[in-house]
Amino acid sequence: xxxxxxxxxxxxxxxxLVGVGFDSSRAEPCARLFAETTRxxxxxxxxxxxxxxxxxIRNRTVDVHAAPRRIHELGAIERWDGRRGPGNLNxxxxxxxxxELGRQHGIGCVALSNTNHWMRGGTYGWQAADxxxxxxCWTNTLANLPPWGASAPALGNNPLIIAVPRPAxxxxxxMAMSQFSYGALEAFRRKGQLLPxxxxxxSAGNLTRDPATxxxxxxxxxxxxxxxxxxxxxxxxxxxxxxxxxxxxxxxLEPAKESGLSQVFLTFDLSRMQPSEESAHAADAIVDSVLAxxxxxxxxxxxxxxxTRAENLALGLPVREELWNELRRx
Amino acid sequence: xxxxxxxxxxxxxxxxLVGVGFDSSRAEPCARLFAETTRxxxxxxxxxxxxxxxxxIRNRTVDVHAAPRRIHELGAIERWDGRRGPGNLNxxxxxxxxxELGRQHGIGCVALSNTNHWMRGGTYGWQAADxxxxxxCWTNTLANLPPWGASAPALGNNPLIIAVPRPAxxxxxxMAMSQFSYGALEAFRRKGQLLPxxxxxxSAGNLTRDPATxxxxxxxxxxxxxxxxxxxxxxxxxxxxxxxxxxxxxxxLEPAKESGLSQVFLTFDLSRMQPSEESAHAADAIVDSVLAxxxxxxxxxxxxxxxTRAENLALGLPVREELWNELRRx
Numbered sequence: 077x078x079x080x081x082x083x084x085x086x087x088x089x090x091x092x093l094v095g096v097g098f099d100s101s102r103a104e105p106c107a108r109l110f111a112e113t114t115r116x117x118x119x120x121x122x123x124x125x126x127x128x129x130x131x132x133i134r135n136r137t138v139d140v141h142a143a144p145r146r147i148h149e150l151g152a153i154e155r156w157d158g159r160r161g162p163g164n165l166n167x168x169x170x171x172x173x174x175x176e177l178g179r180q181h182g183i184g185c186v187a188l189s190n191t192n193h194w195m196r197g198g199t200y201g202w203q204a205a206d207x208x209x210x211x212x213c214w215t216n217t218l219a220n221l222p223p224w225g226a227s228a229p230a231l232g233n234n235p236l237i238i239a240v241p242r243p244a245x246x247x248x249x250x251m252a253m254s255q256f257s258y259g260a261l262e263a264f265r266r267k268g269q270l271l272p273x274x275x276x277x278x279s280a281g282n283l284t285r286d287p288a289t290x291x292x293x294x295x296x297x298x299x300x301x302x303x304x305x306x307x308x309x310x311x312x313x314x315x316x317x318x319x320x321x322x323x324x325x326x327x328x329l330e331p332a333k334e335s336g337l338s339q340v341f342l343t344f345d346l347s348r349m350q351p352s353e354e355s356a357h358a359a360d361a362i363v364d365s366v367l368a369x370x371x372x373x374x375x376x377x378x379x380x381x382x383x384t385r386a387e388n389l390a391l392g393l394p395v396r397e398e399l400w401n402e403l404r405r406x
Numbered sequence: 407x408x409x410x411x412x413x414x415x416x417x418x419x420x421x422x423l424v425g426v427g428f429d430s431s432r433a434e435p436c437a438r439l440f441a442e443t444t445r446x447x448x449x450x451x452x453x454x455x456x457x458x459x460x461x462x463i464r465n466r467t468v469d470v471h472a473a474p475r476r477i478h479e480l481g482a483i484e485r486w487d488g489r490r491g492p493g494n495l496n497x498x499x500x501x502x503x504x505x506e507l508g509r510q511h512g513i514g515c516v517a518l519s520n521t522n523h524w525m526r527g528g529t530y531g532w533q534a535a536d537x538x539x540x541x542x543c544w545t546n547t548l549a550n551l552p553p554w555g556a557s558a559p560a561l562g563n564n565p566l567i568i569a570v571p572r573p574a575x576x577x578x579x580x581m582a583m584s585q586f587s588y589g590a591l592e593a594f595r596r597k598g599q600l601l602p603x604x605x606x607x608x609s610a611g612n613l614t615r616d617p618a619t620x621x622x623x624x625x626x627x628x629x630x631x632x633x634x635x636x637x638x639x640x641x642x643x644x645x646x647x648x649x650x651x652x653x654x655x656x657x658x659l660e661p662a663k664e665s666g667l668s669q670v671f672l673t674f675d676l677s678r679m680q681p682s683e684e685s686a687h688a689a690d691a692i693v694d695s696v697l698a699x700x701x702x703x704x705x706x707x708x709x710x711x712x713x714t715r716a717e718n719l720a721l722g723l724p725v726r727e728e729l730w731n732e733l734r735r736x
Contacts, residue, residue: 299630
């Protein structure tokens, strides 16, 4: 594993994006979001994911020049058309607009249709929290999860992000509705490990901890069985209805062509609800109460990020040598 | 099991409430919400729960005369103080206000502090959906769920409701963050049944399907293990911070004195986002896609309610004879 300075990773990715047609003013933030994801330790969705992103540009799933366009305003909520632009830029500008709306109305919402994979969802939670806002956002996805009671995928795993700002470190939940992603299943299989808990069904419908069996059956488990199945369905419905965009059943099943996603970005202007000191104190007390008596064993969502970020900024971002060489050749 | 006409149940409960001090104008809706919960098949939180509600009036946890008071306005979001009034009336008026705010601003939010148990959370989802709104609401609770990695409760099970209106039958998710409630564990134990999936830990930290073991260890399982644990924590944080009210760690641990809860009510005015026919068609298509190929085996959230409601209205509400006699003696 190489250790490459953050700035070198960001500029390398940016140069590649200009090479595939991005305006330089958009290549820079798009590349930075990929580098920041690796910086924060979400390796599966950072630079490791970049070659797949390039593939979606080449196969015209992503239009590098498209930016979201507002198609409906209704006070504190707006509907935007993502026009199949780069998913991370679309999501970033949507959360930025939801923050502006939140500043005006106390809460703000952008419903975005016709967009592409936003890469790391937590990015937009950090964005809201860094601005002092509570942020909630989610996306639908292609069908990759069987509903409870079925054996074939008909639900997306629809990642949900909830972010609460806190001076001592934001609390940021970033979770999909499947117990383990396909990426996580692959990682366990490569290490020759069983999953720590049941992760899906075998083809006969028995629960299993064997990652390869679940990869084969394509039957990962929703979190909480029937409960996560229901929650995944609701997130898809709300995103598709508010945005007027596609629902999971309308999204192409091929991962490289997954497009036309629907997303929701919601903000709450916490800073104007109560004095920020009082709010920070209350947030700290909640975090402390949950960790109490179990230091190390219990973690709050997002707890590892600041430490990982500091380490990766100090040592350089960890990048596989083979991947780095491949990117330098593009 | 007796079958008592809906109107008789509602008027009997209302008369009892007047007897314990309610103004008759508030006794009627409070009693009706209990009767409607039994009508809809959520038996644990309807008339079965009424004796416990009376106990919280007698022990002064609930102030029968208190109504919520607005303490902060910020455009589309408002903060209200529930003043320890009856939890179902407080929640109903908060969702009604969130609907008004949604009508004005496209989205609306009421953050309610200092309230009491709202009984069946789904009630307020149906309320929003009946008004044509997407509704989202949740409550925090006393600590009844160990965080992932801990053995003692420090999280609430914090029920979350998401409601989507649909002419053919609203889609309403009403789920707590524990895999099984203590009421559900008791029901399985009484029937001598094991849980269908792991529901918690024994006192040695092993996962188990035995309901009595979990009742003994007080270690029910969050949905999705670490994921539901994180989600429960976020719901508590957002509710406490937005309302300025108590968080789970500040709520009395004794169920009969559980009070000072924080709740959030959020609405989206779907009817003004797109033509209602288009919206209904999109909602139907999503429901159909999830149920496709698995009729009977896959259900959508809330699917059973309309059928149960019709049956209970036709036959009378099912009420245990012992309970009914007890209530008639109050």
